[in-house]
Amino acid sequence: xxxxxxxxxxxxxxxxxxxxxxxxxxxxxxxxxxxxxxxxxxxxxxxxxxxxxxxxxxxxxxxxxxxxxxxxxxxxxxxxxxxxxxxxxxxxxxxxxxxxxxxxxxx
Numbered sequence: 001x002x003x004x005x006x007x008x009x010x011x012x013x014x015x016x017x018x019x020x021x022x023x024x025x026x027x028x029x030x031x032x033x034x035x036x037x038x039x040x041x042x043x044x045x046x047x048x049x050x051x052x053x054x055x056x057x058x059x060x061x062x063x064x065x066x067x068x069x070x071x072x073x074x075x076x077x078x079x080x081x082x083x084x085x086x087x088x089x090x091x092x093x094x095x096x097x098x099x100x101x102x103x104x105x106x107x
Contacts, residue, residue, distance in 0.1 A: 007032050024090070037063055044089045053078060075100045
């Protein structure tokens with residue numbers, strides 16, 4: 001815990017040699033960032049899905065998530081539900097990367 005706290009509180013070394021304080025999150029590309037992100041999303045997303053959408057299958061690869069739904073209507077509902085959950089946890093879903101995709105090949 002001591003090392004995690006230090007990692008989260010450490011500043012960011014700028015190109016010119018100055019250190020910028022960070023308010024939240026982990027540094028992009030930092031060695032501990034994927035691990036801390038995975039731990040955070042396990043609670044924020046995986047456990048939340050078990051409680052609120054237990055009938056849905058999903059895959060999560062680091063911060064990329066695919067949720068399998070039976071219809072477009074269901075997919076849009078789940079998408080908005082997940083978006084609200086992420087906002088509650090101070091996370092933002094990227095609007096251009098977030099999509100509903102039809103895997104069945106039918107409209």
